Amino acid sequence: MNGKLVAAVLALFLTYAAVSEGMSLERMGNELKCQCIDLHSKFIPPRSIQDMKLTPSGPHCQNTEIIATLKDGREVCLDPTAQWVKIIMKAILDKAQDNAEAKR
Structure with a gap:
């Protein structure tokens, strides 16, 4: 049971990291060109x-x-x-x- 909780927390953390990184790249979209x-x-x-x-x-x-x-x-x-x-x-x-x- 403890392993499932750790896996769920890790999955939640990785999802948050991926979404927040995507948003920061989206905001920088205008800066990613000449x-x-x-x-x-x-x-x-x-x-x-x-x-x-x-x-x-x-x-x-x-x-x-x-x-x-x-x-x-x-x-x-x-x-x-x-x-x-x-x-x-x-x-x-x-x-x-x-x-x-x-x-x-």
Whole structure:
């Protein structure tokens, strides 16, 4: 009798885990695909950029995506192969590395 109770509790737990995992994947459905359709390659002055988000390639998208939020609120997908984008990203990464080293 004790074995049946353990089996029932285990089955209930596994069912709950499967359902809750399925719901979390369902909620993430919009994030499991590429965000950038069109890429912007023309130069944007850095002073016009408020924030940049880098999303490396992965199972959600085979492309590396760089999304810039401009000061006017627009979001623009930048071409990661554009030379000016590479320069800005390198400057941001260098600054982040310098800040991390300064905190040590």
